[in-house]
Amino acid sequence: MNTGDTAWVLASSALVLLMTPGLAFFYGGMTRSKSVLNMMMMSFGAISVVSVLWVLYGFSVAFGEEKSGLWGGLDWAGMKHMTSIETTLNGSVYGIPLLVFAAFQLMFAIITVALISGAIADRAKFVTWLIFSVLWVSIVYFPVAHWVFDFGNEDGEGAGWLAAKGVLDFAGGTAVHVNAGAAGLALALVLGKRVGWKRDPMRPHSLPLVMLGAGLLWFGWFGFNAGSALGANALAGQAFFTTMVATAAAVLGWMLVELVRDKKATSLGAASGAVAGLVAITPACAFVTPVGAVGLGLVAGAICAFAVGLKYKLGIDDSLDVVGVHLVGGAVGALSLGFISNYSGSEGFFYGGDSTVLGHQALAVGAVAAFSFTVSLILGKLLDLTIGFRVSEETEVTGIDQIEHLETAYEFAGSGGGSHLTKGL
Template identity: 60%
Template sequence: MNAGDTAWMLASSALVLLMAPGLAFFYGGMVRAKSVLNMMMMSFIAMAIVPVAWFLYAYSLAFDDDVTGGLVGGLGHVGLNGITPETLTGTIPTYVFVVFQLTFAIVTVALVSGAVADRMKFVAWALFVPVWLTVVYAPVAHWVFAFDTEDAKGGWIANKLGALDFAGGTVVEISSGASALALALVVGKRVGWKRDPMRPHNLPSVLLGAGLLWFGWIGFNAGSALGANHLASLALINTVAAGAAAMLGWLAIEVLREGKGTSFGAASGLVAGLVAITPSCGSVSPMGALVVGAVAGGICAFAIGFKFKLGYDDSLDVVGVHLVGGLVGTLLIGLLASNAAIELLGFGQPGLFYGGGLDQLGKQVVAAAVVLVYAFTCTYVIATVIDRLIGLRIDEEHEITGIDQVEHLETAYDHAGSSTGGLG
């Protein structure tokens, strides 16, 4: 065990866990006042359900010795069987690795909730979380994060395909964005969507949430080095660079279109850049990270409008930011992966702009496409089954009066019933 690596991973685990309440504030500020508690509780209940399922069996499915040709892990670590306080993963205790990976799972499923703000039954969401974790997240995490070792075989994307995804562009961002689209399609549009004003009710909360996410994202990306090392420093500087460039990129689009930059655009642009740099933070240079961030900020600023053209109600733009941003970051690796970063990483090939040809780009396309299709298809089936069993959506009358009072017997503010704020 290396004490420095262990200390950094303990800190990284805490940083990533903070992203869940950060996301709750980020999403909570975006919805109307009558829905803020329910929106935040969807993140908080994930913080309760996911750890229990993770410790019981989901960690084993994601990281146990592969038993299916790279598709899913076995059941050798059910109930954390075979893991003791002395067991090591690399240079850190395996218990620390288990919790670090757990925090990724919590954040990923919480991201999906933004697509169904205002209208999904809380009990249906509580059922959706462990089923989705089992069917979608754990297998995809095995594909991408489980590398072959002397003692165990890992997933097909990491070990057979050879696509690069340092901290979860496919596992976290593309899977949550594709799943959000599927869930939104099954649940259906909000009452009054496109007709009624649905503006954010608390922009300071949105900015606070975005700031907490950026803070936690340091652990998310730099922690994925699994040690206090040179690779962690590269992920750190790239995370800061991409977040800043993306915020400027999004604001630039707003200024060109509207003549003004908004606080909501600044927060959204920041998150778009963090999403895009997640897969690429270990394979691009700091200058490449600036490009990744700027491109993601600009593209995602346009992508959030897709829902109005295509007719799906993705309430908080999970598709436009996380799916699109994840695709941007995953694919740009094939163009921008630098020779120095690849040498430090120890595997993969440089991108096209660094003389590596199209080979790595092709691998990135395959990984992104497979995860997108798998997550969307499985989530659509899961949502349809739950809908038929217990129903996904609250009554229209309750949606109009406010989901907080109906689902939680509470309101966030005494004046919530008179609020007209929210996000369109």
């Protein structure tokens, strides 16, 4: 066992876990004050649900030893029979315990589920959301993680079908972001538009919380991307550096669109641009040069800035831009590798490659998006027809925090301390 690599992957696991509370701040700040707690609880609910399921069968379905391209099987259900102290992927042996690898991958599963929640902010029943999380992560995420992330044994046996085709996705552009974005689109269609959408102002209630959340996401994302090297090595350094510069460039790309379109750059735009850059560089961080990362960030920031505005033209109330940032940003990052990948044997067009890489990337984006959207639409409809997915109009107008959780984020009653002093004047 390599203690240095193990320490880095453990630290990276903690960084990736921090991303979900960061997402809670990011999403919570973007909602109205009467629904911020519900929004944050959806992220914390994802942490709890997915962690338990990962132990029971999730890790086994994603990375078990079943010789299948569709799922890993149930041999490791309950984390049993995991006798290896090493992690073997794609014929390479990594000097980290298998349980540490399981912990690292757990954090990916958690945030993927949490990302979906932003599409249905302000109007989803919390208990129904938890049930959907159980079903979706079991039927969609765990198998898709196997498709993309499991490279099988040293002979390639048991590899996920997309991994076996040579799809490039270093840290989850398809398995995480396209997956979550497609699910978010499906649920937004199932739940419908918020009361007063397009008519009433639905501005973020706390932009400082949004900026704080974006900062925590940026910080944690170094574990997300650089940690995926599974060691403290040169590959981790490359992923770390390209993550930094692509994200910075994406902020500039998003703000440039705002400056041209609106003549002003906004803090919400800067925060959203950062997340768009993080999403886009995720699949590409180990396969592009620093200059390629800057170019990808600029393009992704600009494209996502335009994409989030399409929901008003299409009439889809994707509350917090999950589709525009994660589905679109993840697809841009994955497809970009067909052009800017400099990975040996899988070069993109700009490095002398042919259409093979772009074809594989398009297949991965299309397959994951179609599977996630279809299953999510079915699950969402079934839950809505049986136990109900959307809160009542009265609850939505009054405030989902107060009705669903018997709490409010901010207590203003009795404020204005010091008023008793005026009585003696």
